[in-house]
Amino acid sequence: MAALTGEHGISYDARGLAEPDAAVPRVSEISGSSAVFDAKDLTTRQINLELRWLLYEQGITDVTVKNPGSKHSLGVGILTRCKITFEGSLGYFGCGIIDGPEIHITGRVGWSSCENMMSGVVVIEGNAGSLTGAAMRGGDLVVKGRVGARSGIDQKGGTIIVLGSAGSMNGFMLQRGRQIICGDVGHGLGDSMYDGTIYVGGKVRSLGIDCVPGEWTDADTELIERKFRIYELGAPPELQKFVCGKKLYNYDNLEPAERKLVL
Amino acid sequence: MSDMAPHDIGYGEPEKIQSIDAEFLAGHRFPYQEDISLIEDIDLDAATPGADINWLEDIHLLIEEGTPAVFDRYSNAFLKIYFPIPADRENEIARKVLIKHLTSGNSYGIQLKEKHTKFPQPELGPWVPGSKTVGTDYHAPVLEGWEPPAH
Numbered sequence: 024m025a026a027l028t029g030e031h032g033i034s035y036d037a038r039g040l041a042e043p044d045a046a047v048p049r050v051s052e053i054s055g056s057s058a059v060f061d062a063k064d065l066t067t068r069q070i071n072l073e074l075r076w077l078l079y080e081q082g083i084t085d086v087t088v089k090n091p092g093s094k095h096s097l098g099v100g101i102l103t104r105c106k107i108t109f110e111g112s113l114g115y116f117g118c119g120i121i122d123g124p125e126i127h128i129t130g131r132v133g134w135s136s137c138e139n140m141m142s143g144v145v146v147i148e149g150n151a152g153s154l155t156g157a158a159m160r161g162g163d164l165v166v167k168g169r170v171g172a173r174s175g176i177d178q179k180g181g182t183i184i185v186l187g188s189a190g191s192m193n194g195f196m197l198q199r200g201r202q203i204i205c206g207d208v209g210h211g212l213g214d215s216m217y218d219g220t221i222y223v224g225g226k227v228r229s230l231g232i233d234c235v236p237g238e239w240t241d242a243d244t245e246l247i248e249r250k251f252r253i254y255e256l257g258a259p260p261e262l263q264k265f266v267c268g269k270k271l272y273n274y275d276n277l278e279p280a281e282r283k284l285v286l
Numbered sequence: 287m288s289d290m291a292p293h294d295i296g297y298g299e300p301e302k303i304q305s306i307d308a309e310f311l312a313g314h315r316f317p318y319q320e321d322i323s324l325i326e327d328i329d330l331d332a333a334t335p336g337a338d339i340n341w342l343e344d345i346h347l348l349i350e351e352g353t354p355a356v357f358d359r360y361s362n363a364f365l366k367i368y369f370p371i372p373a374d375r376e377n378e379i380a381r382k383v384l385i386k387h388l389t390s391g392n393s394y395g396i397q398l399k400e401k402h403t404k405f406p407q408p409e410l411g412p413w414v415p416g417s418k419t420v421g422t423d424y425h426a427p428v429l430e431g432w433e434p435p436a437h
Contacts, residue, residue, distance in 0.1 A: 123412025142341035161341025180344035
């Protein structure tokens with residue numbers, strides 16, 4: 024319950040909007056281009072306001088957030104190059120819609136972390152919930168634990184690396200990008216995928232519709248070895264490659280405007 | 287449209303543009319679309335987060351209306367490339383042209399930020415350090431003569 028301390032400060036207006044008048048708490052200890060603040064007694068909105076104040080207005084490029092307390096929607100909408108460390112775990116929808124940051128989360132994350140990520144790096148030391156990297160468009164998402172179901176659903180770019188196992192329907196409607204799952208995966212891998220590549224190191228319970236084994240190339244080896252080297256993940260396991268069979272959906276014959284949606 | 291009857295103009299489908307490219311949005315071409323020397327010195331690793339090319343991994347040279355082009359997702363438009371592209375450097379050149387376009391502030395989506403963005407953010411996004419913050423004083427547009435309902 025200690026993690027909920029800050030939530031007692033949340034106010035709602037008549038429309039049901041949470042904290043419509045929240046102010047930047049300005050509680051950080053700033054040293055040069057780095058800053059540290061304790062989020063224990065802050066609400067979600069206050070934490071995000073503090074982050075943006077530091078990054079956009081104070082010229083800070085390296086922020087450490089202590090005691091995030093598994094609050095939801097932290098670190099969202101950060102659109103600049105910077106480093107952020109969350110010392111603890113995040114709740115739902117953490118680090119969504121980011122473009123540029125390099126984020127390190129020392130704990131776990133809930134559902135839908137990094138959804139709609141545009142660019143940057145997110146490294147999660149623990150497990151991640153379902154829908155991790157949903158609709159992700161670019162950048163690298165590294166989960167050192169396990170991920171839940173439908174990770175990378177509607178993924179349109181970027182690389183998701185999972186050292187542990189993954190749940191069912193992983194890569195559902197994958198449209199571009201890559202997933203590297205070192206452990207086992209559940210049923211329906213890559214169901215209805217349009218494009219993209221899924222690499223699996225463990226057992227596949229079952230393949231989804233139109234997900235088929237792919238031919239390994241030198242480019243696959245280069246990508247895997249480069250990503251494992253960058254994130255110091257050790258030697259990569261032997262991986263199977265899966266791609267779209269192109270029997271169900273693909274973008275080849277669609278209108279130009281629709282093709283743009285996945286570029 | 288000129289040979290259509292007034293009735294057709296009034297009730298017909300509006301003219302549709304199949305592809306909106308960066309030149310159409312800007313009204314002119316950019317020098318780096320025509321001169322490879324303007325993009326050769328761009329460091330793609332330095333221009334992107336992390337230790338490699340990060341999000342540029344998904345950027346490839348495409349063809350738009352018969353011309354080599356790179357897609358700018360920040361304005362939903364193709365940026366055509368008119369200079370000869372050396373063999374085996376297609377994707378590298380496409381990525382460099384795109385980064386030049388974004389860091390120059392010429393992407394149409396970036397130009398809309400000053401007026402329309404609702405929340406504070408760096409104008410030139412993650413591509414240029416220290417760019418000014420826009421969106422700090424957003425006011426929703428008000429339709430002249432409109433008043434909110436009484437209830």
